[in-house]
Amino acid sequence: MNKLVSFTNRLPLAALLLTLTVAMSSCSRYNANGSLATWGYVLLALDILAMLDVFRQPWSIGKKLLWAAIIFIFPLGGLIIYYLFAGRGKASV
Template identity: 45%
Template sequence: MEIFGIILLVLDIWAVLSVWQSSASGGAKLLWTVGIIVFPLLGFIVWYFAGPKGQAAAA
């Protein structure tokens, strides 16, 4: 089970970095970040399907 926790931590860090590199507003970035941190698994899943996209996706 430890490996699952490590993988989830890495994915959450990646998600938070992607949120802050996106073109979303500052408030949206903060809300997404809090959601990912407070609810690591659910926050990541919701962010993956509905979150703001990175700069490359917006271009």
């Protein structure tokens, strides 16, 4: 039951990040009709997972915001840089 409560507490943040990412995403994620392409959905899902991972880390708020900004501003490059160079530890659940 605790895992369900923990998951439902994260839903508003996930919904907010999803809305912001779709609204502010680069044009390369869209196909000719203006809808998200398959690659856009994959990248969006990976960015959301990375953002959730950033905020689960036991870092200072400044470091969390810096990594979140890097991932948000550079969706693909920030994702790669985060997973290669962030020095992530075991996230506490």
